[in-house]
Amino acid sequence: MSPSAxxxxxxxxxxxxxxxxxxxxxxxVSTLASILGNFAHVGLMASGALLILSVxxxxxxxxxxxxALMLLCSVGIGVCRYTEGLVSHVAAYKLLADxxxxxxxxxxxxxxxxxxxxxxxxxxxxxVADIETIEFFFAHTIGPLFTIILLPLTTLxxxxxxxxxxxxxxxPVYLLTCFVLPLLAIKTGRALGQDYRERVGDLKSFxxxxxxxxxxxxxxNYGERRMAEALEKTGGINRAAHALTLHRQIxxxxxxxxxxxxxxxxxxxxxxxxxxxxxxxxxxIVLSFVVSASFSSTQSLTTVISNLLETYAAAERYFAxxxxxxxxxxxxxxxxxxxxxTVEFDRVTFGYRRDREAVIEDLSFTIKKGENIxxxxxxxxxxxxxxxxxxxxxxxxxxxxxxxxxxxKKISLKSLRSRIVMLEQETLxxxxxxAANIALGKSGATMEEIxxxxxxxxxxxxxxxxxxxxxxPMGELNGRISGGERxxxxxxxxxxxxxxxxxxxxxxxxLDVLNEKGLLKTLxxxxxxxxxxxxxxxxxxxxxxxxxxxxxxxxxxxxxxx
Numbered sequence: 001m002s003p004s005a006x007x008x009x010x011x012x013x014x015x016x017x018x019x020x021x022x023x024x025x026x027x028x029v030s031t032l033a034s035i036l037g038n039f040a041h042v043g044l045m046a047s048g049a050l051l052i053l054s055v056x057x058x059x060x061x062x063x064x065x066x067x068a069l070m071l072l073c074s075v076g077i078g079v080c081r082y083t084e085g086l087v088s089h090v091a092a093y094k095l096l097a098d099x100x101x102x103x104x105x106x107x108x109x110x111x112x113x114x115x116x117x118x119x120x121x122x123x124x125x126x127x128v129a130d131i132e133t134i135e136f137f138f139a140h141t142i143g144p145l146f147t148i149i150l151l152p153l154t155t156l157x158x159x160x161x162x163x164x165x166x167x168x169x170x171x172p173v174y175l176l177t178c179f180v181l182p183l184l185a186i187k188t189g190r191a192l193g194q195d196y197r198e199r200v201g202d203l204k205s206f207x208x209x210x211x212x213x214x215x216x217x218x219x220x221n222y223g224e225r226r227m228a229e230a231l232e233k234t235g236g237i238n239r240a241a242h243a244l245t246l247h248r249q250i251x252x253x254x255x256x257x258x259x260x261x262x263x264x265x266x267x268x269x270x271x272x273x274x275x276x277x278x279x280x281x282x283x284x285i286v287l288s289f290v291v292s293a294s295f296s297s298t299q300s301l302t303t304v305i306s307n308l309l310e311t312y313a314a315a316e317r318y319f320a321x322x323x324x325x326x327x328x329x330x331x332x333x334x335x336x337x338x339x340x341x342t343v344e345f346d347r348v349t350f351g352y353r354r355d356r357e358a359v360i361e362d363l364s365f366t367i368k369k370g371e372n373i374x375x376x377x378x379x380x381x382x383x384x385x386x387x388x389x390x391x392x393x394x395x396x397x398x399x400x401x402x403x404x405x406x407x408x409k410k411i412s413l414k415s416l417r418s419r420i421v422m423l424e425q426e427t428l429x430x431x432x433x434x435a436a437n438i439a440l441g442k443s444g445a446t447m448e449e450i451x452x453x454x455x456x457x458x459x460x461x462x463x464x465x466x467x468x469x470x471x472x473p474m475g476e477l478n479g480r481i482s483g484g485e486r487x488x489x490x491x492x493x494x495x496x497x498x499x500x501x502x503x504x505x506x507x508x509x510x511l512d513v514l515n516e517k518g519l520l521k522t523l524x525x526x527x528x529x530x531x532x533x534x535x536x537x538x539x540x541x542x543x544x545x546x547x548x549x550x551x552x553x554x555x556x557x558x559x560x561x562x
Contacts, residue, residue: 006194009186012315016137022098023091027142030088034143037080038151038297044073045293049286058282084143092138099131099318106322113327113394116352121205126321129204130197130314137311144304147297148178155294162283165269170291173262177255177298182305185251186312192247193309196240197317203233248306259295266291328392334412337419340500340531341404343367343390348399350382350389358397359385365549367531374542375535377551383535386551387503390533391417421499425506427490429481434463435470437489441497449496456526457492459485487519491526501531507541520544 007015020027051066107115107123115123152174159166210217210226217223270284278284344366351358360382367373377383388394389401392408401408408416421441430437438453439445450470454460462485466472481489487507494502507519523532524544534542542548 006190006316007319009190009312012312012319015319016134016315017142019095019099020091020138020142023095023138026087026091027138030084030091031143031146033080033084033087035147035150037077037084038147039154040073040076040080041297042151042155042290042293044070044077045289046286047073049289050282053282053285088139088143089135092135095138096131096135099134100127103127103131103318103321106324109326109328110321110324111393112388114324118321119202119205119209121203121208122201123321124208125197125201125204126314126317129200130317133197133310133314134318136307137315141304141308141311144301148301151294151297152178155290158290159287162280162287163269163273163278165273166266166287169265169269170262173258173265174298176258177295178301181251181255181258182301185247185305186308189244189247189251189306189309190312192240192244193311193313194316196237196244197310197313199233199237199240201317203230203237206230206233244309247309251306252303255298255301259298262295263288263292327394328413330413331410334415335406335410336412337403337415337500339369339404340419341369342402343501343531343533344400344402344405345386345389346400346402348389348396348401350385350394350396352394360551363399363551367533369531370529372532372544372546373534374545374548375533375551376537376539376542376548379537381551383537383551384505387422387505387533387535390503391420391422418497419500421494421497421502423487423490423494423502423504423507427486427493429474429486429489431474433471433473434466434489437474438470438492438496441493441495445496450492453492453496456495456522457488458522459488459492462488484519488522491519491522495526499530501533502527503533503535505535506537507534 047066047069050061051063051070054061054063054066103126156167156170156174159170206229210230217226266288270288273284274281345363348363349358349361359380363382363386365373375383375386385394389396390408392411392413395409403411403416430440435447435450438450441453442449447470451460454463454470463470463472502523504523507523520541520543534545536542
């Protein structure tokens with residue numbers, strides 16, 4: 001994202017505050033605790049000064065009174081700091097959980113069309129690391145934002161009450177340390193924070209790709225080059241981190257100069273007033289203690305600002321996903337499917353990018369209930385695209401797809417995808433038990449239903465022979481099962497859902513001839529009379545199809561063969 005297109009700091013802050021509004025009560029409590037804790041710190045210093053003055057006979061009031069106030073302020077500081085830390089972090093972690101839930105919900109809407117250009121590792125980085133970084137805003141920023149306004153104002157009022165001379169000396173320092181320098185620090189360091197977060201996301205994407213392709217890296221002896229690439233990316237992160245650390249040190253050091261300058265000015269002004277015969281030395285001494293305490297609290301703001309650089313960069317990356325617009329938008333009054341009688345492709349044209357040539361063009365064919373239809377064609381002709389359009393992962397550029405005569409865009413997505421089940425060439429196995437992987441096809445599936453589906457998919461005997469049978473963790477077994485066994489788990493998953501229509505994308509591409517025949521026999525036996533759409537480049541896979549639709553890459557129209 002170009003700097004000119006980036007949202008402003010105030011815009012990002014407003015959006016984060018809107019998210020925080022759902023935990024408003026907790027954050028109000030933590031903010032009040034932060035304010036009271038800082039005022040208790042000022043009160044401790046002020047009552048300490050008054051205790052010394054009382055003992056020295058320079059101030060009215062019994063020393064036990066000021067001592068009791070000191071003790072009360074000390075207890076107040078401890079209680080307030082504990083309350084602030086506990087309540088703000090509990091609220092922050094709940095907010096992070098809500099944000100991850102919202103992100104996952106948005107990813108479901110964006111997938112797959114709007115996620116084609118996003119790397120999986122970068123999305124993972126946003127979901128885990130970036131959202132975790134935003135915790136700093138909720139837990140450590142909201143309280144100090146109110147404190148840096150109230151505490152300086154209170155101190156300035158006390159200063160004016162002691163002597164008006166202190167007001168013009170302290171006001172510019174508070175203005176610089178609480179507002180000017182923090183805003184300048186965020187503005188100058190924002191690009192550094194963004195660069196660092198992007199580099200971290202890029203490295204995580206790189207590592208995810210590397211781990212998932214270890215076999216290919218070994219086969220092609222790519223290890224040393226891949227390691228060199230990893231070191232180069234790590235070096236880039238180190239350089240970005242170094243720049244960010246350098247900026248952070250400047251941000252935390254610059255206000256210190258002005259804070260100590262203010263203390264010198266207070267001492268100089270007090271000395272001048274003493275020389276001119278000012279009659280309230282006790283007030284000046286108390287003020288010096290109060291100013292010292294207020295600046296100690298104000299100085300912590302620099303730590304907040306330095307961490308906000310990464311926080312705003314992380315928030316920007318999070319909102320970039322949340323602000324994306326889904327390719328597919330459901331009709332406000334969708335139609336619920338009761339069954340599938342016919343599927344019609346009527347002069348459908350589609351391309352994955354508007355500025356490129358269409359993948360399929362002017363495609364028309366009809367599928368009736370109970371038919372077994374095959375789609376064949378050369379690689380890149382758009383065979384798999386047909387399935388993706390049918391499941392409405394994308395919209396056609398032209399033409400229309402209808403089910404039971406109803407335009408696909410008017411049908412409920414949940415209803416559509418519960419009636420049509422897709423079996424891909426690579427069955428994804430989740431890191432859970434075999435039973436849970438099969439039950440994925442039906443919410444609340446019973447063990448009897450799971451076993452029945454496994455029997456129908458001819459995978460029950462294999463599962464039963466495992467030491468833990470259906471409770472075997474797939475994380476341990478995943479790399480040791482064959483392609484045929486993986487596919488049969490996928491078939492069991494499809495069967496348990498009881499779909500009206502089964503669509504398969506190259507279901508036998510990774511199987512040998514024997515396993516292919518076994519898989520096709522299973523489908524023929526168990527789905528006899530059901531509607532099936534099979535996409536394959538192998539004619540042997542389509543042997544038992546009632547009709548074959550050939551997609552020709554060079555021809556704009558399909559050819560329908562009996």
